[in-house]
Amino acid sequence: MKHTISVLLQNKPGVLSRVTGLFSGRGFNIDSLAVAETLEKDVSCLTLVTHGDEAIIEQITKQLHKLIDVIKVTDMAEHDHVEREMALIRVKAEAGTRAEVLRVIDIFRGKVVDVSPKSYVVEVTGSKTKLQAIIDIMRPIGIQEIVRTGGIAITRGKKF
Amino acid sequence: MKMKGAQAFVKCLEEQGVEVIFGFPGGAVIDLYDELLRTPKLTHVLVRHEQAAVHAADAYGRVKGEVGVALVTSGPGATNTVTGIASAYCDSIPMVVFTGQVPTMLIGNDAFQEVDIVGITRPVTKHNYLVKKPEDLVPTIREAFHLARSGRPGPVLVDLPKDVIGAMINFPDPEPIRMRTYKPTYEPHPGQIEKACKTMLKAKRPVLYVGGGVINANAADSLTELAKKLDIPVTMTLMGLGGFPGTDPLSIGMLGMHGTYYANMAVANCDLLIAVGARFDDRVTGRIDAFAPHAKIIHIDIDPSSISKNVRVDIPIVSDCRHALTAINVWFDQNKEFSKKAAKEQHKAWHKQIKEWKSKHPLGYVEESGVIKPQFVVQKLHELTGGNAIITTEVGQNQMWAAQFYQFNKPRHFMTSGGLGVMGYGFPAAIGAQMAAPDQIVIDIAGDGSIQMNIQELATARQYKCPVKIAILNNNYLGMVRQWQELFYDKKYAHTTLDVAPDFVKLAEAYGAVGLRATKPSEVEPVIKEALKAKNTVMMDFVISREEGVYPMVPAGKATTEMLLV
Numbered sequence: 229m230k231h232t233i234s235v236l237l238q239n240k241p242g243v244l245s246r247v248t249g250l251f252s253g254r255g256f257n258i259d260s261l262a263v264a265e266t267l268e269k270d271v272s273c274l275t276l277v278t279h280g281d282e283a284i285i286e287q288i289t290k291q292l293h294k295l296i297d298v299i300k301v302t303d304m305a306e307h308d309h310v311e312r313e314m315a316l317i318r319v320k321a322e323a324g325t326r327a328e329v330l331r332v333i334d335i336f337r338g339k340v341v342d343v344s345p346k347s348y349v350v351e352v353t354g355s356k357t358k359l360q361a362i363i364d365i366m367r368p369i370g371i372q373e374i375v376r377t378g379g380i381a382i383t384r385g386k387k388f
Numbered sequence: 389m390k391m392k393g394a395q396a397f398v399k400c401l402e403e404q405g406v407e408v409i410f411g412f413p414g415g416a417v418i419d420l421y422d423e424l425l426r427t428p429k430l431t432h433v434l435v436r437h438e439q440a441a442v443h444a445a446d447a448y449g450r451v452k453g454e455v456g457v458a459l460v461t462s463g464p465g466a467t468n469t470v471t472g473i474a475s476a477y478c479d480s481i482p483m484v485v486f487t488g489q490v491p492t493m494l495i496g497n498d499a500f501q502e503v504d505i506v507g508i509t510r511p512v513t514k515h516n517y518l519v520k521k522p523e524d525l526v527p528t529i530r531e532a533f534h535l536a537r538s539g540r541p542g543p544v545l546v547d548l549p550k551d552v553i554g555a556m557i558n559f560p561d562p563e564p565i566r567m568r569t570y571k572p573t574y575e576p577h578p579g580q581i582e583k584a585c586k587t588m589l590k591a592k593r594p595v596l597y598v599g600g601g602v603i604n605a606n607a608a609d610s611l612t613e614l615a616k617k618l619d620i621p622v623t624m625t626l627m628g629l630g631g632f633p634g635t636d637p638l639s640i641g642m643l644g645m646h647g648t649y650y651a652n653m654a655v656a657n658c659d660l661l662i663a664v665g666a667r668f669d670d671r672v673t674g675r676i677d678a679f680a681p682h683a684k685i686i687h688i689d690i691d692p693s694s695i696s697k698n699v700r701v702d703i704p705i706v707s708d709c710r711h712a713l714t715a716i717n718v719w720f721d722q723n724k725e726f727s728k729k730a731a732k733e734q735h736k737a738w739h740k741q742i743k744e745w746k747s748k749h750p751l752g753y754v755e756e757s758g759v760i761k762p763q764f765v766v767q768k769l770h771e772l773t774g775g776n777a778i779i780t781t782e783v784g785q786n787q788m789w790a791a792q793f794y795q796f797n798k799p800r801h802f803m804t805s806g807g808l809g810v811m812g813y814g815f816p817a818a819i820g821a822q823m824a825a826p827d828q829i830v831i832d833i834a835g836d837g838s839i840q841m842n843i844q845e846l847a848t849a850r851q852y853k854c855p856v857k858i859a860i861l862n863n864n865y866l867g868m869v870r871q872w873q874e875l876f877y878d879k880k881y882a883h884t885t886l887d888v889a890p891d892f893v894k895l896a897e898a899y900g901a902v903g904l905r906a907t908k909p910s911e912v913e914p915v916i917k918e919a920l921k922a923k924n925t926v927m928m929d930f931v932i933s934r935e936e937g938v939y940p941m942v943p944a945g946k947a948t949t950e951m952l953l954v
Contacts, residue, residue: 238569241518246510253511283696290693296515296535299569 230259231285232311232381235274235292236299239265243297247274250295256280256288260313260378271299275380304381311381314353316341317363320370321348329369336362347372393525393553394423397486400529401430403562406457408433408448408823410441414461415501416488419553433823433852435816436844438465442472443813443842444820446481447780447803451824453606455482455536462488463501466547467508471810473543474512478807479627480604482541484532491551492520506547514542522555534565539572540691541604572690576707576715584662584686584703585719589726591660591684593738594620597643597672600627600806601665601689601709608632608799610713611664617720619732621742623651625666626791627806634795635775640742641751644672645942646788649749652940652948654742655680663687665709668698669807678947688712749940749953751792759933760909762786762861765916766793769831769859772916777829778821780804782814782838784868786861788938790833812841815858819845822854829857829920836862836889846899849925857919858927860892863934871937875952896927905929 237243244263251258259277266273278288285303292301304311321329326348333340333350336358342349352362356379363374391399397420401409408431413421424432435441441458449456456476460469466487476483490499495518506518515535517528525548532544588594602611608631615622615638622632623643632639641648643655655661661683666672673679676698687694687701688709695704705712720726753763766789769777779794780803781787787804796802803821805813818832832839839860849856861867870884893903902924906915912930919926940951 242506242510245507249510283700287693287697294691294693296567296570 229281229285230277230279232275232277232304232309232379233288233292234302234304234381235276236266237272237274238297238299239270239272240297243272244274246295246297247276247292250291251278254287254291256284262378262380275378277379302383304383307383309381309383311355311379312353313356313359313377313379314351315359315363315374315376317350317352317366317374318347318372319350319366320346320372322346325369329366332362332365338362389559390556391559392419392423393522393555393557394419396526396557396559397529397548397553398423398427398430399559400526401457402427404455404530404533406455407431409457409459410435410444410448410820411459412438412441412461412465414465414488416462416490416550417459417548417553419550420459420486420488420548431823432459433819433848435848437842438468439472439812440816440819440842440845440848442469442476442483442485443810443816444823445483445485446472446476446479447817447820448824449482450803451778451800451821453800455484455533456820457484457486459486460488461501462490462505463503465501466503466505470509470512471808473509473545475805475808475810475813476543477512477514479600479805480541481543482536483543484529484536485543485545487545487547489518489547489549492549493551495549505545509545512543513545514540516545516547518547519549519552522552522557525552525557526560530562531565531567534567535570539570573692573706574690574708574711576688576705576712578715580703580705581712581715581719584705585716585723587660587684587686587703588618588662588716589723592734593658594618594660594662594735595654595658596620596622596632597625597655597661597663597666598622598628598631599625599664599666602628602631603665603799605665605690605709606799607665607710607713610710610717613717614713617717617728617731619728619735619739620662621654621739623647623655625669625672625806626804628666629791629802630796630799633797635797640746642791644948645674645944646792646938646940647948648751648792649940649951649953650742650745652942652951653745656947656949657741658683661685663689664713665689667694670698673698674942674946674948678949752954753936754954756933758908760906760912760930762789762863762930762932762936763793764909765859765861765912765930765932766790766833768912768916769833770794772913772920773829773831777801777831778803778825780814780817780821780830780832782832782834782841783809783811784835784838784866785863785871785936785938786833786835786838786867788868789861792938794833811838815839815842815856816845816848818856818858819849819852819854822856823852830854831857831859834858834860835867836860836864836892837866837886840890843895846896846901846925846927850900854925855923856925860927860929861932862892862929863932863936864889865934868938870935874935874937875941876943892927892929896925899925901925901927903927903929905931907931
């Protein structure tokens with residue numbers, strides 16, 4: 229099963245390689261990875277998407293906890309949360325297809341962030357499945373290049 | 389107080405109570421060595437290979453129950469420590485290894501004797517550091533010692549660039565170590581203790597399965613108290629030997645691949661397995677689905693990631709072993725439902741069953757006239773040292789025979805490379821153990837293959853007047869691999885015959901040590917006696933029956949009940 233795990237880390241050199249080394253060394257999977265600073269500048273948040281059965285996810289969480297530089301590990305599957313990915317897609321947009329491309333972008337609530345005579349660069353955010361859907365639609369039109377971030381996730385605020 | 393980094397380094401070691409360090413100098417650490425010369429309180433043991441420094445520090449720490457310390461230079465000095473560090477990591481041995489590094493401005497330039505040792509050792513250390521700023525030097529060293537000795541102990545590496553140890557710094561006053569991210573759990577959860585105790589109260593066929601954690605936590609006494617109170621048989625892992633007296637009637641010896649028949653049968657048939665400071669290693673469990681199939685499992689361990697890693701645990705207790713065992717003992721002492729007599733009665737049939745297994749297949753070997761059996765040598769060593777010697781081993785058959793036949797009664801008397809299985813561990817470890825316990829008898833039980841992996845340390849042993857005794861069980865083979873080839877590879881002995889071997893007696897003499905040889909059973913006792921009498925380093929060469937095997941044996945991947953017996 230897919231799990232999104234959020235890891236708060238001390239922002240020190242080599243910390244990322246401690247995490248990735250742990251995954252490669254123990255044969256765990258990393259489907260995607262995203263790291264950036266948090267509000268505290270000496271703390272980073274690393275979001276990783278992985279998969280495995282319950283026992284493997286338990287080991288992943290425990291092993292992450294064991295790393296000295298790790299502050300907190302949250303398995304998002306245990307919380308109500310919002311999850312997003314982003315893709316930048318350079319899609320062919322020529323005389324005959326420009327309007328069609330814009331319609332698709334609109335349907336997916338994407339944004340055109342670069343325009344050239346023969347292509348657009350589109351920015352889309354959403355769940356992995358939404359991104360996959362727009363990619364599938366765009367593919368026959370002609371995708372020239374695509375760049376995707378890893379997933380990031382945040383827990384929802386308390387409702388009461 | 390202003391001082392040079394190197395001086396602060398030495399001051400830090402003194403502050404941590406370090407008395408002996410093991411090392412080998414080089415360009416990047418000359419400043420540290422220069423400083424050591426001015427510190428008569430610190431003994432530096434000059435080894436002949438950096439790997440030996442780490443093994444020696446490992447055993448020194450284990451004997452003393454303290455943090456072992458090794459110091460080496462950058463580049464090859466650092467890479468030579470990797471095997472020793474990995475071994476200490478697998479066995480959870482507290483240790484701090486200091487490596488020299490090229491000056492910070494050269495790091496990343498592929499400088500002479502530069503290597504990214506922090507990167508290399510990341511997966512085999514509990515934690516490691518590169519000290520980039522002189523003002524971080526002292527706090528980092530303090531934190532390194534704290535990490536090495538607390539929680540689940542382990543090796544910590546500190547990489548010291550040459551300009552950092554050469555810089556002038558302010559020596560900060562010691563202050564309590566506060567780490568935001570590191571807080572090991574020492575105290576057991578009372579609810580879990582209660583659950584565990586109630587389960588123990590009901591068990592009819594319980595077994596205590598004891599690992600190295602009991603020794604690390606100094607919990608041997610509490611464990612013995614519990615076993616006797618509840619009348620529970622005790623089996624030990626390789627690392628757990630000495631955690632419970634091996635000669636006690638409740639001991640059923642070691643379990644696993646070369647464990648006793650009765651220990652493996654007991655685990656396979658128990659209704660409650662109480663794992664204390666053990667990690668369900670594959671050499672212990674054999675085929676995992678056939679391991680303790682009828683048992684509820686209680687697991688006490690300070691490392692949460694050890695719990696339910698290989699085997700599903702019913703009652704996990706994350707805690708220091710001593711604290712948990714004490715809490716359990718107190719629970720039984722205060723519980724009115726519990727009586728020693730009733731426990732004894734409840735386990736009577738179980739003990740009878742174990743006794744039957746014991747008499748059906750006792751630990752033993754076949755005697756042959758005129759040929760020295762390795763097991764006999766180990767038994768004689770036990771007998772002539774009263775079972776009180778500190779034993780180190782290499783890895784292979786020698787290690788297993790030592791584990792099976794030298795019945796350890798006390799913790800911190802058996803040093804072996806358990807998890808990593810390092811040939812070449814035993815001899816430097818014996819030197820480290822002897823430095824920690826100068827008045828005790830220290831014996832390295834070795835094979836003729838593995839002793840050659842760190843044989844250069846004869847010079848170290850002689851230089852520091854370590855009266856270490858080496859007992860080589862010489863079969864002219866890489867015996868354990870040969871045994872596997874005999875059993876599973878149609879006796880095709882691919883590269884396990886040591887066709888050229890040194891004359892160990894002459895070799896010992898070349899180093900100024902004593903060399904002795906026994907080729908007949910009748911010579912074994914006199915040789916050991918002479919060795920024990922000698923004040924010098926002694927190398928005993930026991931020419932043993934060549935194709936002797938280690939039994940019982942559970943073939944890899946089989947259930948522990950599928951043992952090959954003598």
